[in-house]
Amino acid sequence: MPSRDQVHYFGAGPAPLPTPVLEEASKVLLNYNDSGVGITEISHRSPDANAILAHTQSCLRKLLDIPESDGPDGYQIMFLQGGGSGEFSAVVYHMVSLWLARLTTRKQQGLDNEVQKMKLDYLVTGSWSLKASQEAARLVGSEHVNVVTDSRKHNDGKFGVIPSQDSWTPTNHADDVALTYYCDNETVDGVEFPSAPDGPNLVADMSSNFLSRPVDVRKHVAIFGGAQKNVGTTGITIAIVSNSILPPHAGMADSKLLRKLGLPVGPIVLDWPTIAKNNSLYNTLPIFDVWIAGQVMQRLLDQSPEDQSPRIATQAAESNKKADMLYSILDSSDVYSVVPDKSVRSRMNICLRIKGGDAEAEKAFLKGAESRGLLGLKGHRSVGGIRISNYNAVPVAAAEKLAQYLKDFAKEQEG
Amino acid sequence: MPSRDQVHYFGAGPAPLPTPVLEEASKVLLNYNDSGVGITEISHRSPDANAILAHTQSCLRKLLDIPESDGPDGYQIMFLQGGGSGEFSAVVYHMVSLWLARLTTRKQQGLDNEVQKMKLDYLVTGSWSLKASQEAARLVGSEHVNVVTDSRKHNDGKFGVIPSQDSWTPTNHADDVALTYYCDNETVDGVEFPSAPDGPNLVADMSSNFLSRPVDVRKHVAIFGGAQKNVGTTGITIAIVSNSILPPHAGMADSKLLRKLGLPVGPIVLDWPTIAKNNSLYNTLPIFDVWIAGQVMQRLLDQSPEDQSPRIATQAAESNKKADMLYSILDSSDVYSVVPDKSVRSRMNICLRIKGGDAEAEKAFLKGAESRGLLGLKGHRSVGGIRISNYNAVPVAAAEKLAQYLKDFAKEQEG
Numbered sequence: 136m137p138s139r140d141q142v143h144y145f146g147a148g149p150a151p152l153p154t155p156v157l158e159e160a161s162k163v164l165l166n167y168n169d170s171g172v173g174i175t176e177i178s179h180r181s182p183d184a185n186a187i188l189a190h191t192q193s194c195l196r197k198l199l200d201i202p203e204s205d206g207p208d209g210y211q212i213m214f215l216q217g218g219g220s221g222e223f224s225a226v227v228y229h230m231v232s233l234w235l236a237r238l239t240t241r242k243q244q245g246l247d248n249e250v251q252k253m254k255l256d257y258l259v260t261g262s263w264s265l266k267a268s269q270e271a272a273r274l275v276g277s278e279h280v281n282v283v284t285d286s287r288k289h290n291d292g293k294f295g296v297i298p299s300q301d302s303w304t305p306t307n308h309a310d311d312v313a314l315t316y317y318c319d320n321e322t323v324d325g326v327e328f329p330s331a332p333d334g335p336n337l338v339a340d341m342s343s344n345f346l347s348r349p350v351d352v353r354k355h356v357a358i359f360g361g362a363q364k365n366v367g368t369t370g371i372t373i374a375i376v377s378n379s380i381l382p383p384h385a386g387m388a389d390s391k392l393l394r395k396l397g398l399p400v401g402p403i404v405l406d407w408p409t410i411a412k413n414n415s416l417y418n419t420l421p422i423f424d425v426w427i428a429g430q431v432m433q434r435l436l437d438q439s440p441e442d443q444s445p446r447i448a449t450q451a452a453e454s455n456k457k458a459d460m461l462y463s464i465l466d467s468s469d470v471y472s473v474v475p476d477k478s479v480r481s482r483m484n485i486c487l488r489i490k491g492g493d494a495e496a497e498k499a500f501l502k503g504a505e506s507r508g509l510l511g512l513k514g515h516r517s518v519g520g521i522r523i524s525n526y527n528a529v530p531v532a533a534a535e536k537l538a539q540y541l542k543d544f545a546k547e548q549e550g
Numbered sequence: 551m552p553s554r555d556q557v558h559y560f561g562a563g564p565a566p567l568p569t570p571v572l573e574e575a576s577k578v579l580l581n582y583n584d585s586g587v588g589i590t591e592i593s594h595r596s597p598d599a600n601a602i603l604a605h606t607q608s609c610l611r612k613l614l615d616i617p618e619s620d621g622p623d624g625y626q627i628m629f630l631q632g633g634g635s636g637e638f639s640a641v642v643y644h645m646v647s648l649w650l651a652r653l654t655t656r657k658q659q660g661l662d663n664e665v666q667k668m669k670l671d672y673l674v675t676g677s678w679s680l681k682a683s684q685e686a687a688r689l690v691g692s693e694h695v696n697v698v699t700d701s702r703k704h705n706d707g708k709f710g711v712i713p714s715q716d717s718w719t720p721t722n723h724a725d726d727v728a729l730t731y732y733c734d735n736e737t738v739d740g741v742e743f744p745s746a747p748d749g750p751n752l753v754a755d756m757s758s759n760f761l762s763r764p765v766d767v768r769k770h771v772a773i774f775g776g777a778q779k780n781v782g783t784t785g786i787t788i789a790i791v792s793n794s795i796l797p798p799h800a801g802m803a804d805s806k807l808l809r810k811l812g813l814p815v816g817p818i819v820l821d822w823p824t825i826a827k828n829n830s831l832y833n834t835l836p837i838f839d840v841w842i843a844g845q846v847m848q849r850l851l852d853q854s855p856e857d858q859s860p861r862i863a864t865q866a867a868e869s870n871k872k873a874d875m876l877y878s879i880l881d882s883s884d885v886y887s888v889v890p891d892k893s894v895r896s897r898m899n900i901c902l903r904i905k906g907g908d909a910e911a912e913k914a915f916l917k918g919a920e921s922r923g924l925l926g927l928k929g930h931r932s933v934g935g936i937r938i939s940n941y942n943a944v945p946v947a948a949a950e951k952l953a954q955y956l957k958d959f960a961k962e963q964e965g
Contacts, residue, residue, distance in 0.1 A: 142586030149834065151591050154580070161576030165569070171557030172925065175783040175842075176566050180931075216631040216785070217819045220833040224817030273805050274815050363834055368590040370631070370785040370836040390688050397809040400689050402639030402820060404632045418635040419564065419778055421785040421839075427590075510587065516595075 228401030261321025561926030643816030676736025
């Protein structure tokens with residue numbers, strides 16, 4: 136029966152949260168802001184709920200240096216439900232509708248033929264971008280999905296690299312491209328983009344490395360992520376969306392025309408223009424989850440210098456330091472082999488094999504880890520092996536304890 | 551700065567939760583099941599998470615006497631994200647796909663023409679069923695939406711009645727009907743169906759009266775509800791879906807055919823067959839919210855006799871008693887007028903006006919209530935007035951305190 140401080144949790148998501156945030160959460164569950172009413176009970180339209188929403192948005196703007204919400208250069212910060220997987224669909228519904236609306240400003244006739252040219256460009260660099268591309272194919276038809284690159288074709292059928300850009304096959308004409316999609320950090324495969332790729336209408340899934348490093352927000356039309364890794368709890372998804380792709384700065388196709396052309400119409404709860412217009416309060420928002428995210432973000436702000444831009448740089452330095460320490464131990468012993476290529480190693484999800492994937496050795500590793508209170512280290516069921524998730528709420532001390540175990544285990548195996 | 555026991559909250563949703571559940575929740579947030587890891591942090595694929603899911607499903611089956619999950623007569627219990635509004639769309643995507651699959655077993659040719667006949671029958675008896683019907687029209691086109699009844703046409707343009715069935719205009723041929731939709735309890739308008747209506751492929755939104763009375767589950771192909779009223783917290787939506795409309799017992803149309811015929815393809819996270827097949831774990835499920843619902847349900851079971859069927863009857867009796875007490879006071883004074891017709895008064899949301907809607911008097915009522923710690927009594931912003939939400943977690947003592955205030959206020963106004 137371990138207590139919280141006897142255990143270090145390295146699960147891939149849901150991820151650990153800072154203990155002080157959970158301690159405060161356990162109080163507000165019963166009585167929020169001395170109202171006599173708990174935080175899950177208050178109305179999502181109450182002044183308290185609005186203040187929580189505004190606080191979380193404001194923290195995120197500061198952390199990632201997100202342009203303010205007004206004007207065509209601004210960005211909206213939205214909270215939705217349905218997780219990253221929900222946004223796999225939302226981006227398709229939205230960007231296809233936007234693409235069609237733009238098309239109709241150029242052409243009024245022969246839309247049936249013009250629509251054939253529409254392409255959704257996907258960079259498939261791991262399990263999640265693959266899933267996203269499959270969802271796009273389900274929604275619009277595989278003939279509209281252009282796989283710009285598939286890492287597996289360059290790595291013996293497995294993920295683990297990001298092929299060089301000169302091998303990519305993006306759609307020729309930018310006008311045809313409804314979106315260029317990538318997953319910034321692949322949780323299952325331990326692959327992270329060193330920096331954002333190029334492409335028209337760039338959309339990023341940052342579910343598993345959100346708030347772990349500075350982001351070139353302005354390069355993207357949309358960035359989204361489930362909150363349950365670095366940001367907070369399962370239950371909300373954050374979307375940062377450029378005003379340039381939202382009304383009134385951009386037109387959207389009407390649902391009748393979409394249907395007529397065989398294009399999909401999404402559910403209202405995933406409709407970005409509706410969510411933006413209602414400041415995430417189109418329907419009941421899980422305010423508790425928004426509050427948790429706000430508390431986590433406030434801590435990141437508190438630990439970073441006020442004149443630093445972006446404020447997330449402080450956390451980024453800590454994340455890098457923890458990851459570097461762990462990778463350097465893994466590299467120094469033949470017992471361990473890191474799965475992805477050195478050039479694209481994730482700082483968030485460190486995927487490795489022991490003795491080239493020896494089942495007994497990996498089992499022994501997990502058992503030994505557990506006896507030291509080091510939990511959540513099993514690799515994703517689809518790939519096996521070991522995965523160390525190095526999210527923000529993993530303290531340096533926990534990473535150090537794990538580092539020591541990695542050294543001890545290697546010594547034991549070598550000796 | 552009131553404490554929790556100095557306040558009685560009558561908000562329409564999110565709704566109050568039993569204090570003992572919140573007290574336990576505040577513990578498990580930090581350490582679940584003596585694992586050293588908090589409940590929002592554990593993996594949704596862990597044995598602990600699976601046990602939580604199974605417990606909540608099992609409680610719900612007992613409470614509502616839901617047929618077991620196996621076989622064509624069984625029902626699945628699913629947890630989704632996106633709230634009731636998300637299910638407005640999910641039911642359309644699903645029932646339209648099902649309708650088309652059934653059509654293709656009868657006809658292979660001229661599907662374009664056959665599809666014109668498809669109808670979605672909606673009973674519009676309040677703000678939420680109206681919204682659901684509008685979402686259906688957005689997704690499939692208004693030409694496919696048949697409003698079987700619109701209460702406003704029978705009540706001077708306002709909701710507040712359920713017209714007698716002989717005035718309804720259901721679609722003639724049952725084969726053409728993709729679904730018959732109703733909202734069992736209209737939160738905004740205070741209207742509740744005395745019993746389930748008739749119609750092919752019956753679907754019910756029970757968001758605001760879930761777990762407040764016995765339900766004829768077998769009469770429905772699907773029942774859904776957001777959890778944040780009687781059941782738990784915002785963040786999960788519960789769907790009870792008949793195996794008869796799910797694979798392998800029912801075929802679904804493929805997305806290509808749907809698109810070709812101008813019918814909508816929904817997002818994977820709202821796809822009932824996918825969610826059912828994965829026992830609600832297709833993507834990360836907010837296990838904390840499922841746990842809360844399970845705790846609330848367990849309390850309902852604990853307070854009801856084991857040989858009673860359905861077990862919810864005990865809570866139903868209490869709900870009725872509280873509602874009867876409040877309505878009888880409202881009926882006994884001219885100061886109050888209950889908004890909906892007596893035949894369809896909701897036991898959950900008691901909507902009233904004071905002095906026929908006198909703004910000053912209603913303001914005074916709310917102010918006086920607040921001074922007694924009676925909160926959350928303001929009517930929905932779209933209709934104004936006063937609304938007493940009498941959900942399960944409103945204790946009899948709170949209802950009695952409110953009853954006393956209703957009497958005192960009336961006396962003061964009359965005198």
